[in-house]
Amino acid sequence: MASLPAGPEIERLIQLLAKLPGLGPRSARRAALTLLKKRDILLDPLANAMRDAASAIKTCETCGNLDTTCPCAVCRDARRETHVLCVVEDVADLWALERAGVFRGRYHVLGGALSALDGVTPERLNVASLVARVSDGVDEVILAMNATVEGQTTAHYLMDTLASTNAKVTRLAHGVPVGGELDYLDEGTLSAAFKARRSL
Amino acid sequence: MASLPAGPEIERLIQLLAKLPGLGPRSARRAALTLLKKRDILLDPLANAMRDAASAIKTCETCGNLDTTCPCAVCRDARRETHVLCVVEDVADLWALERAGVFRGRYHVLGGALSALDGVTPERLNVASLVARVSDGVDEVILAMNATVEGQTTAHYLMDTLASTNAKVTRLAHGVPVGGELDYLDEGTLSAAFKARRSL
Numbered sequence: 001m002a003s004l005p006a007g008p009e010i011e012r013l014i015q016l017l018a019k020l021p022g023l024g025p026r027s028a029r030r031a032a033l034t035l036l037k038k039r040d041i042l043l044d045p046l047a048n049a050m051r052d053a054a055s056a057i058k059t060c061e062t063c064g065n066l067d068t069t070c071p072c073a074v075c076r077d078a079r080r081e082t083h084v085l086c087v088v089e090d091v092a093d094l095w096a097l098e099r100a101g102v103f104r105g106r107y108h109v110l111g112g113a114l115s116a117l118d119g120v121t122p123e124r125l126n127v128a129s130l131v132a133r134v135s136d137g138v139d140e141v142i143l144a145m146n147a148t149v150e151g152q153t154t155a156h157y158l159m160d161t162l163a164s165t166n167a168k169v170t171r172l173a174h175g176v177p178v179g180g181e182l183d184y185l186d187e188g189t190l191s192a193a194f195k196a197r198r199s200l
Numbered sequence: 201m202a203s204l205p206a207g208p209e210i211e212r213l214i215q216l217l218a219k220l221p222g223l224g225p226r227s228a229r230r231a232a233l234t235l236l237k238k239r240d241i242l243l244d245p246l247a248n249a250m251r252d253a254a255s256a257i258k259t260c261e262t263c264g265n266l267d268t269t270c271p272c273a274v275c276r277d278a279r280r281e282t283h284v285l286c287v288v289e290d291v292a293d294l295w296a297l298e299r300a301g302v303f304r305g306r307y308h309v310l311g312g313a314l315s316a317l318d319g320v321t322p323e324r325l326n327v328a329s330l331v332a333r334v335s336d337g338v339d340e341v342i343l344a345m346n347a348t349v350e351g352q353t354t355a356h357y358l359m360d361t362l363a364s365t366n367a368k369v370t371r372l373a374h375g376v377p378v379g380g381e382l383d384y385l386d387e388g389t390l391s392a393a394f395k396a397r398r399s400l
Contacts, residue, residue, distance in 0.1 A: 006265075006266065006267050006268070006272075006273070006295070007256060007257075007267055007268025007269065007273075008268070009249070009252045009253040009256040009257070009268055010253055010256075010257070010266070010267075010268065012249045012252070012253075013246075013249045013250060013252075013253045016242065016245055016246040016249050017246070019242055020223075020231040020234060020235070020242075021227065021230045021231055021234050022222065022223055022227035022230060022231060023220075023222055023223065023231075027221065027222035029292070029295060030221045030222060030292060031220040031221055031222060031223070032253075033266070033290075033291055033292050033295075034220060034221050035220070035250065035253075036253060036254070036257050036266055037266075037291075039254055039257075042216065042219055042220075043250055043253075043254050044254065045216055046213075046216040046217070046250065047247050047250045047251055047254070049209070049212045049213045049216050050213060050235065050243055050246065050247045050250075051247055052209045052212070052213075053209040053210055053212075053213045053232070053235075053236060053243075054236070054239055054243050054244065054247070056207060056209040056210075057207075057209070057210070057236050057239075065206075066206065066210070066233070066236055066237075067206050067207055067210075068206070068207025068208075068209055068210065069207065072206075073206070073207075090233075091233055091237075092229070092230060092233050095206070095229065095233075
């Protein structure tokens with residue numbers, strides 16, 4: 001790419017914006033221009049918000065969630081059930097489940113999924129703390145891993161690891177997504193949906 | 201949308217990120233999480249880059265380009281032709297043409313396009329300074345407006361306004377984009393390409 005007719009400060013801003021997920025080189029340029037043109041209403045507030053969030057953010061020592069308090073809002077909430085634990089790979093997954101509003105228990109964030117390729121071993125995930133929590137009076141562990149090879153490998157590993165505890169271990173259902181059309185679904189999903197069919 | 205199980209600082213960061221072009225609510229959440237997880241290598245450098253760019257940025261008084269110097273790099277470059285002027289709506293268009301590396305003259309940034317709907321009148325664009333520059337020894341004015349209704353309205357308006365000067369006024373060609381397939385093109389583009397066909 002030819003260099004822009006703009007100073008090094010602008011180039012650097014674009015380079016860093018392009019590292020955000022969802023922004024490529026082209027959209028990073030657009031974002032940088034928007035920031036520079038809307039300095040008072042966007043650039044300055046965003047720079048401040050980033051500084052505020054960076055100084056306020058904490059990783060919850062109980063579940064691994066990101067929040068401005070430790071324990072986090074979920075772990076602190078006395079109305080949530082303590083005997084059901086939902087295990088997720090990442091904080092983003094926890095947020096997604098909270099948006100769905102379907103779960104009223106506590107979470108446990110693994111911090112990734114097992115991957116031989118990327119050298120992610122069980123020791124690099126929050127597995128030991130999970131086993132400790134489950135042994136401490138949890139009735140059900142819901143494994144809410146991604147439906148990827150890494151996610152399912154991790155789920156199987158956790159199932160084996162948690163077998164020594166008394167907790168019931170469940171996983172999310174696989175099947176046709178709500179609103180999905182069969183014609184557009186892959187064979188794996190269709191096959192899973194068929195095998196798990198239910199009587200009406 | 202249900203609120204996230206995260207503090208107000210994180211909510212605010214997500215809200216501001218979602219205002220960037222190319223980022224919606226969902227990708228803003230992903231971007232915020234990435235920033236918070238990569239604080240040292242992404243969040244802090246980006247916050248600094250934003251501050252640096254904000255304090256360094258200047259609008260070129262000659263052409264309207266954004267740069268860290270005034271006059272900007274293009275206006276300052278003595279190797280560029282001074283008798284050809286390329287008029288663009290926005291700084292982003294100037295950057296796009298520079299990336300193509302097709303033009304070696306100077307630019308003039310209008311700061312938008314005429315729009316009755318949005319109340320953009322000729323007085324709100326850099327038209328007066330354009331006429332003054334063209335009258336001051338410019339041979340050719342290339343109108344590089346967007347091929348939108350607003351862009352073409354602006355081009356027609358500028359053509360009339362610049363008629364009083366001695367400069368030749370040209371516009372970019374319309375036609376089939378390089379790499380484009382006829383099957384996917386709209387009728388307007390096909391019609392323009394047909395009318396402007398050239399003998400081989």
